[in-house]
Each structure stands twice: as C-alpha cells, then as structure tokens.
Amino acid sequence: MNRENVVTHSLSPLTLILFLLLSVSAVSCDRQDTPLARFQHYLRLNTAHPNPNYTAPVSFLISIAQSIGLKAQTFEYVPDKPVLLVTWPGSNPSLPSIIFNSHLDSVPAEPSKWSHPPFSAVRTPDGSIFARGAQDDKCIAIQYLEAIRNLKGRNFVPTRTVHLSFVPDEEIGGFDGAAQFVGSKEFEDLNVGFVLDEGQASVNDDYRVFYADRSPWHVTIRATGAPGHGSRLYDNGAMENLMKSVETISRFRESQFDMVKAGKAVISEVISVNPVFLKAGIPSPNGFVMNMQPSEAEAGFDVRFPPTADADAMRKRITEEWAPASRNMTFEIIEKGSLRDIRGRPLVTATDDSNPWWSVFRQAILASGGKLAKPEILTSTTDARFARRLGIPAFGFSPMKNTPILLHDHDEFLKDTVFLEGITVYEHIIGSLSSFTEVNSM
Numbered sequence: 431m432n433r434e435n436v437v438t439h440s441l442s443p444l445t446l447i448l449f450l451l452l453s454v455s456a457v458s459c460d461r462q463d464t465p466l467a468r469f470q471h472y473l474r475l476n477t478a479h480p481n482p483n484y485t486a487p488v489s490f491l492i493s494i495a496q497s498i499g500l501k502a503q504t505f506e507y508v509p510d511k512p513v514l515l516v517t518w519p520g521s522n523p524s525l526p527s528i529i530f531n532s533h534l535d536s537v538p539a540e541p542s543k544w545s546h547p548p549f550s551a552v553r554t555p556d557g558s559i560f561a562r563g564a565q566d567d568k569c570i571a572i573q574y575l576e577a578i579r580n581l582k583g584r585n586f587v588p589t590r591t592v593h594l595s596f597v598p599d600e601e602i603g604g605f606d607g608a609a610q611f612v613g614s615k616e617f618e619d620l621n622v623g624f625v626l627d628e629g630q631a632s633v634n635d636d637y638r639v640f641y642a643d644r645s646p647w648h649v650t651i652r653a654t655g656a657p658g659h660g661s662r663l664y665d666n667g668a669m670e671n672l673m674k675s676v677e678t679i680s681r682f683r684e685s686q687f688d689m690v691k692a693g694k695a696v697i698s699e700v701i702s703v704n705p706v707f708l709k710a711g712i713p714s715p716n717g718f719v720m721n722m723q724p725s726e727a728e729a730g731f732d733v734r735f736p737p738t739a740d741a742d743a744m745r746k747r748i749t750e751e752w753a754p755a756s757r758n759m760t761f762e763i764i765e766k767g768s769l770r771d772i773r774g775r776p777l778v779t780a781t782d783d784s785n786p787w788w789s790v791f792r793q794a795i796l797a798s799g800g801k802l803a804k805p806e807i808l809t810s811t812t813d814a815r816f817a818r819r820l821g822i823p824a825f826g827f828s829p830m831k832n833t834p835i836l837l838h839d840h841d842e843f844l845k846d847t848v849f850l851e852g853i854t855v856y857e858h859i860i861g862s863l864s865s866f867t868e869v870n871s872m
C-alpha cells in the first residue's frame with residue numbers, strides 16, 4: 431500500500447491515529463540499528479568463492495567496531511585478502527590475550543536450488559534468516575561484536591586483552607588467510623593464550639564443541655603396464671594393477687566405516703578414505719578407444735586423519751599395499767595440514783582439568799544457561815588448526831542449538847532467536863575468559 435494514498439484519502443482522525451501507529455511499528459520493524467539488522471546486512475555482502483571481494487564486509491565490520499569504541503586494524507599478507515583485527519584492551523595487558531576468530535568468506539550457493547535468494551538474508555515470519563553464511567560463519571562475527579557492545583554497555587572491563595580476528599579464504603584452506611596471520615610478527619606480538627573459532631550447529635539442546643580437526647591428505651596412485659588389444663587376456667596391465675589397489679583401498683575404507691556403523695567410533699575418529707577421481711583410457715572423438723587396454727591409469731583419494739592416527743603406519747600401508755612398486759605403481763601424498771604441533775604433540779586441545787581454559791569455558795556455557803555435548807573432533811578442518819600448530823589451545827564453537835546442520839547446504843538459515851541467544855552466550859564466554867588470571871604464560 432502506498433502511504434500517500436492513505437493520507438490523502440482517509441482523513442478521519444481515527445484513521446490518522448491508526449496510520450501513525452502503523453508507521454511507528456513499521457519503522458521499528460525495519461530498524462537498522464539492531465543486532466539482527468547488522469547480521470542481515472553482513473549476510474548481504476556476498477563473499478562467496480571463487481571471487482570473494484572483502485572490501486565491503488571489512489568496512490562494514492570496522493564501522494561496527496568504531497560504533498562500539500573498539501580499535502580496528504587491517505593487515506594484508508596477500509593482496510586483496512585483508513585480515514581485520516579488532517581489539518578491546520584489557521586492564522592487565524601483560525597477561526596472554528584471547529582471540530575470537532571468524533572467516534569473512536563463504537562457499538558458493540546455487541540460487542536456483544534455494545527457496546529464497548542466498549544473499550537476500552530474508553527473515554521469514556517464523557524468524558528464520560536465510561542466507562549463505564548464516565551458519566558458516568557470519569553469525570559468530572556479529573555475535574562477538576554485539577557481545578562486546580553489551581559488556582561495554584554494562585561497564586565491564588576485561589583483565590586480559592580481547593581480540594576479534596576476521597580472516598579471508600578459510601573455505602579454500604586458509605593458506606592466504608589465517609595461516610599467514612598466525613605465522614606473522616603481528617600475531618606473535620599479540621601474545622595469544624587461547625583461541626575460540628567456529629564450530630557447528632547442534633540438532634538438540636546441547637551446544638557442540640570441537641577440540642581437534644581431522645587432517646586431510648590428497649593421495650594419488652598411478653599404475654603402468656603393457657598396453658594391448660582389448661580382446662587379449664594377460665597379466666599386469668595398468669588397469670588391472672590399479673583395480674587391485676582400488677579393491678584393497680575399498681576394503682580399508684569399509685574396515686573404518688564398519689567401526690562407525692558398529693557404534694565403536696564416530697566418523698571423525700576414524701581414517702576416512704573416499705575415491706575422488708579415476709583417470710585412464712585413450713580419448714577418441716566420441717569418448718574412449720574401447721578396444722585397447724591403456725598403459726597408464728591413476729586414481730585419487732581424499733584421506734582424513736584424526737590427530738591421534740599414526741601417519742607413519744599409513745605411509746607404510748600406502749607404500750606396501752596401495753601402490754606397491756612390485757605392481758609397477760607409484761604414489762603421491764600431498765599433506766594438506768600437519769598432524770603434530772611444532773613441539774611434536776598431536777594437534778589436540780585438552781578437554782579436562784589439565785587445561786584451565788577448558789574449565790572456564792565450560793563454566794561460562796553453564797552460567798549462560800546452556801549445556802555442552804561431549805567434545806568432538808571435527809570431521810573437516812577449520813582455521814583453529816593453525817593456532818593449535820603453535821601449541822595454542824583452541825576450541826571450535828558456534829552457539830547454534832536446536833538447529834539443522836546446513837553449512838554448505840542449500841537453504842542455509844539461522845533462527846533470529848538462536849542468533850540473539852548466542853550473543854548472550856558469548857557475553858558469558860568473553861566475560862569469563864577475559865577475567866580469569868590463572869594462566870600467566872603459554
């Protein structure tokens with residue numbers, strides 16, 4: 431309805447009052463200075479791969495930081511891939527600081543498969559906000575800032591310095607983002623004692639927390655063998671050599687999956703192996719030459735290790751069983767992340783009393799009225815691994831409970847109530863972790 435029409439055609443005092451009331455409530459619905467509006471605004475800044483543009487989201491986050499009175503600085507280790515650091519100084523800056531991390535980028539979205547445009551951040555009548563990045567992980571970026579705004583508003587002063595980092599490129603491995611930042615002089619100077627990074631939604635009433643990531647290997651095996659006519663039966667062809675290995679690898683995959691199916695482990699605790707490509711054959715104008723056995727064949731596998739897995743044993747298995755030289759096979763392993771920290775310990779953050787950060791974190795969740803599920807290993811990777819590599823304790827956590835797990839999925843959404851509740855949870859976490867003084871050094 432057009433407002434001008436209402437004014438010109440309905441001049442009775444009652445209608446006028448009604449109109450005024452309606453406009454007031456309309457204004458309050460559309461208010462731009464609320465946490466929800468800022469969340470929606472941030473979601474509308476498209477930072478999907480393959481070409482995320484970080485200029486607008488970084489400016490937007492800086493404007494929020496400034497409105498709260500926080501210092502913001504950007505570092506550019508790789509051109510056009512800024513790292514934004516927002517700082518809330520503690521009263522005792524000699525204590526190790528704490529960092530709350532989130533990434534600026536998102537995976538792409540296929541708009542035709544969504545019920546609402548993926549960068550509209552539309553809020554449906556039931557309060558669901560639909561957008562790519564709603565769960566992964568633009569929610570936590572705004573929640574961190576809003577939690578600090580609220581704490582500051584109550585005149586809370588942190589003892590330790592609190593930093594918020596907003597990094598590029600997590601979804602493509604973080605090598606130009608968090609890896610650069612964590613390896614920098616600037617990061618070293620922050621004297622970081624603890625990192626909180628993104629986690630995942632929980633379908634029940636418990637929040638999930640992750641204390642380790644699985645580490646990926648890209649494994650390629652190659653076979654060679656004598657070529658021959660497609661009608662011949664002979665030993666040691668390239669395809670035959672490769673297929674024998676594929677069978678061996680499939681059996682290993684099943685042995686791991688069987689442990690999951692039998693309830694003896696969850697997926698993130700076993701070594702997962704998935705075939706991702708097969709490459710062989712001699713191309714012809716309409717496909718492949720069908721009457722010729724090729725002399726080369728290869729296959730690629732995505733292998734993921736829990737941090738406690740024995741990498742040497744796996745290398746031996748690949749050398750002896752998956753790609754034995756005796757069957758004219760070779761292999762290549764590209765390690766996409768390490769399994770150990772710089773002191774040779776598994777990349778795991780302790781979730782018991784040996785880690786004082788854990789106790790304080792857990793207490794803060796309880797104090798906020800929440801509950802934690804049994805700590806988990808993440809099946810995939812996050813930027814937290816770069817901090818763990820330096821020996822810095824790091825947890826993955828996103829306060830989303832009773833929420834379907836929709837990261838990287840179509841129709842990713844987060845409920846407004848869950849988003850707002852998360853701000854309160856972070857007020858407890860930031861308040862507690864920045865106040866306790868037991869850990870004086872790393």
Ligand SMILES: *[C@@H]1O[C@H](CO)[C@@H](O)[C@H](O)[C@H]1NC(C)=O
Binds near residue numbers: 483484485486
């Ligand atoms: C990124 O976005 C900004 C505006 O937000 C624009 O000025 C700039 O040209 C864009 N950069 C590229 C490489 O498209």
Ligand SMILES: *[C@@H]1O[C@H](CO)[C@@H](O)[C@H](O)[C@H]1NC(C)=O
Binds near residue numbers: 667
């Ligand atoms: C390995 O390759 C050589 C040379 O092509 C061939 O003579 C031999 O039979 C192959 N052995 C196996 C086990 O494939």
Ligand SMILES: [Zn+2]
Binds near residue numbers: 533
């Ligand atoms: Zn993420």
